Amino acid sequence: MTLLFDDTKKLEKALGEEAASVLIKILETQDADAKKELATKADLERGLRELELRLTAEIAKGKADMLKWMAGMLAAQAGIIAALVKLL
Numbered sequence: 001m002t003l004l005f006d007d008t009k010k011l012e013k014a015l016g017e018e019a020a021s022v023l024i025k026i027l028e029t030q031d032a033d034a035k036k037e038l039a040t041k042a043d044l045e046r047g048l049r050e051l052e053l054r055l056t057a058e059i060a061k062g063k064a065d066m067l068k069w070m071a072g073m074l075a076a077q078a079g080i081i082a083a084l085v086k087l088l
Helices: 005-015 017-036 041-087
Strands: none
Touching: 005 017
16 A cells, blocks of 8 residues: 555654654555465466366366276176176
8 A cells, every 4th residue: 555645744744754654664564465465367367277277187087987987897798798698
């Protein structure tokens, strides 16, 4: 938060020059600290891209697992059908 010249003069008049100077420095330091914690558009875009990459990897892993199960089920069905054919 940057204080305007008029605001600074009002503080100096109300509190005295030294107290106003201390208060202004405290306010400006707090403002600088608060700005450091704000997310920028680039931060948000980077976070979304990382999330997209993680989700894509999870989906690919899920598809691979599903294909393994399907192949296993087909092999099991083929075994069952072969056993039934032998019984006939």
